[in-house]
Amino acid sequence: MLIACADKATSQAELKLVNTIKLKIAEPSGITAYKKHLYIVSDQNGGIYKTTLTGEVVKKIKTNYKDLEGITIIPSSKKIAIVNEAKRSLIYLNLKGKFLNKHKIKGEQETTNSGLEGICFDSSIKRLFAVNEKAPKQLLALNLKGEIKNTYPLNFSKDVSGICFDENSNCLWIISDESSAIYQISKKGKLLKKHKINVEKGEGIVIYKNHMYVVSDSQNTLYVFEMVN
Template sequence: MIKSIIALFLPLLFMQNLFAKEKVIANIPEASGICYSNISDSLFVVNDEGTLYELTTKGKILREKKLGKYDLEAVEVDEENALLLLINEKKDSIIVVDKKSFDIVKKIKIDREYKKIKLLKKGGDGIEGLALYKNKLYASNQSKKMFPKEDSSVIVILDYKLEEKKLKIIDIINPEIKDISGLTFYKDTLYMISDKNSKIISYDIKKSKIIDTKKLSKKYAQEGIAFDTKGNLYIADDNGKILKIKNFIK
């Protein structure tokens, strides 16, 4: 009986401990995507209004630039080429930005179909998350439909080639989760966030399976996630906040 009670309350205690550590470190209107650069030890954030920001890990805004009338939903850093990759959701395209100057370098289209199945819906509910791993781009679709339906909530894998005008889908991951609003890698593990389900899910790329799921607070609109090298978690909240949870990964 005692063991059953302990088992019942352990998840609740974990949630209390996890979110006791959360802290709002910055306020950015409609924050929709975030990534961390280990070279500059800083965060890059985008919002729905087409603005790109650079922040310290403590939340101080270092730079900001309005890039244009874009619906920016995700940002990822290409450390090797000193570039930032931004998702413009309405066009299902990547805006390539110089990391140092914040100038737009080029734009790359993303193919919507894979094996004659239309996985990415044109316009809203398109790509919401982006992560670069071993020269492949992982992009998540926010759709609330499940694979194999058209416009399904899946993660598409793109062959990352800067010289191309359009990136082809070379494979998919179907975690059977709706509304995947953000992606990031920490070491060899893919982390995805579901805004609808208020969960963060870790996925083993090598084993092709989910290895852990943790609940997040439902009071936030989680649109993007990132980890620094210390395992601290950063969340872009669409309600206008940047959250930090220390030592999420120990």
């Protein structure tokens, strides 16, 4: 049974840093989890790296895209979804990296470096959520074709650099590298809870089995937090 993410804090979890792991991945800019593995995308070379939960690379999936800032997996169709910031593209690949299709995500951004910064999938409503980094800072609710169904302003952080869906609380979490903080929010973008973190340029976030995984772009590092109730 799903619990609705109300406009008040639904989770009292605190974040306890339990591991810091140096990655052999250049400029990790997005992260997701699927079947006991992490999938991390590189902003530098456009590669997707399948790793263990402790960051050991077990497979590299090459793509023909650069400036990738977010990744998620659609479990029912076994598709990888990635987003290109500058071109505002939603790109689907299979799990081996074969191109399937691509969609344009409409919207505003002042520069090529202030656009899409993350994407996640809510299987309960079959909807994608993406974030716009700044100018404007926004939460975007999308269908699977990348069509915007709703937009919500995000005015509580300096920027937005990543997003993930938390099936336990049925809420979203976003990360801001400029604010050095992680925020739990409703699906309408309302702030529920804020956590300050000591992570430089946190660019990607995902929750898996009561742990939160954060990647730092500048430090090439994976931070593992235990979500303690």
